[in-house]
Amino acid sequence: MVVTLEDVARHAKVSKAAASVVLSGKISNIGVSEATRQRIQKAAADLRYHPNAMARGLNRVRLDTLGVSFGPMTPENVLSDSYSFAVLKGILNVALGAGYNVTHFNKPWRDTRQSAAGFRDQGLDGFLIVAPDPQSDIAAGLTELGIPIVVISSASDEHRAPSVDVDNVMGVRLALEHLLELGHRRIAHLTFHNQQFDMRTRMEGFRAVMAEAGIGTPPEYVPKCWGCDVERAFYLQTRSVLSLPEPPTAILAGSDWIALRIIEAASDLGVRVPKQLSVVGFDDTPDAALSEPPLTTIRQPLIAMGQEAARMLIALVEGEHVENATRWFEPSLIVRGSTAPPL
Amino acid sequence: MVVTLEDVARHAKVSKAAASVVLSGKISNIGVSEATRQRIQKAAADLRYHPNAMARGLNRVRLDTLGVSFGPMTPENVLSDSYSFAVLKGILNVALGAGYNVTHFNKPWRDTRQSAAGFRDQGLDGFLIVAPDPQSDIAAGLTELGIPIVVISSASDEHRAPSVDVDNVMGVRLALEHLLELGHRRIAHLTFHNQQFDMRTRMEGFRAVMAEAGIGTPPEYVPKCWGCDVERAFYLQTRSVLSLPEPPTAILAGSDWIALRIIEAASDLGVRVPKQLSVVGFDDTPDAALSEPPLTTIRQPLIAMGQEAARMLIALVEGEHVENATRWFEPSLIVRGSTAPPL
């Protein structure tokens, strides 16, 4: 029923070893004459032989399969995560094109350095870690085990791994310059106050650029909401900044998803966007163009980033040297309908 | 370095067999006292044991990994394929949520029944086949090998497998009724003339519904373009129908992708959509809303279809009975800006 190497070998009247060497196309110290090579290949073709991936993997042989693990994207919110899907497009585009399979590795996201071995035991050749949870040192763990990884959207040195990221500060600068040019001075920043590297960098960038512009950042313009219900968080924050004695005329959101929540909240509160309130997102996920009004945002070249990350990982897996550093991608400003001069 | 079952067994002073049974949580005819069970579990935890997936797979054990294979989507066009990505969202949503990994299986799409064994030898538990190439009888091959599969968007009986699909004829009917109501009578249908099941069904539906409405379908209104360059095909077809003595006032496209090509072509040819020409798509991929003008189209509940397919496959893998039949999903008409009454 199942054709094995042994069948091929018997058919070609050679040993399993010879058949293995020929069929796996390895350069080995064991020589095989052209004639037997032909015999073996013919036998394999005749019998429709397919090597068993598990058996190969057991010998720690490359399986041509890359793992991809998405950060704090729980199964529940995978539906709303156009960000990850854009990156995934890039990844699949180059990985499948290069002859690799790619598997979505389903692991609880609390996973840390300790569970890196669990990743290894999947037998995959390498991993792409997209926007890892800041609490997780899984990346460092994988690196220590000698498993090739590339980190996407979290250019922290602590991962000890090559990574790909967008220049977050430049993105924030682009957004704020746009707002400043429109005449805004009272600008708030609504974001997740977790330690996710990109989010934190954007927040720091926000403070720095505002300071440069000679405008301070009052703490209530960057409200926190620790431990509050994620679904309601940005509704609450929007309401809170808007009811300040000196409410902001514009809000820079930490991501498109957040920006969309803000626009919804504003609409609920009877505040018109962009007339009474300008909103700028970050990411330019496909959803951004579909909102009402369409979102002005900072575009990350997500597909290109996914492609590059996959290329880097493949190079790593194939034994090439890859600089343990971050490849930075330039963001750009996409002006759509959610920004206007202040009243 | 690598902790194996043997290490755990030694540590807990039991046999590998006992350890295996306890750790894999199987109900087996081999009994284990509560005390040793505890010892084993403690040893595993202490040593941070992780079972090796390859070794398990070699014994034909379920690996909790589903394969997904996209139809005629070559690596090059994965970038433009929002259709497959919408389905993928649904698949990942339920599969990851149910604790399965999912791997994108990279195989040349000419694959036929003969290469089904190659799929099997990946050691995956089952496959989701999305929009298989009509030439390929891979689905039937997999079924013959006893590998669970679910086919998406190709409800042909020949697959001999459960499947999930949209009611294509109903979709076409919805589209044509809309056009008819607007007052159109000269309606063309531009599509791929391959044997892909859904495409063929839509074309047959088109002819049938037009006939019902008492309007014939002249052959030049459903032009073919065998073997011509895919990139140019719909530009050429659009130009050809538009230069007919009696040009159509509306075109039903076989898919959104085609509709978008038609709109581009019309724009190149100086024909205004929807003023001079109405265009209706099929699928409602995310791109549809972004075109200029936004596309009127038939929505398929792609995410729900992906979800249902994954649910069916998981049931199959877990040994439940699943009817070898198609689950039909209802399409709906989404009216946007690419349709208007004829001049």
Add this chain to the structure above:
DNA sequence: TTGAAAGCGCTAACAA
């Protein structure tokens, strides 16, 4: 240049 044999880490049938 070829063949025999020893594992890779696990599961499951069989003895004890």
Add this chain to the structure above:
DNA sequence: TTGTTAGCGCTTTCAA
């Protein structure tokens, strides 16, 4: 209730 043993299909070292 426990332990022993024989593979699963492949790669690779070592001897012939």
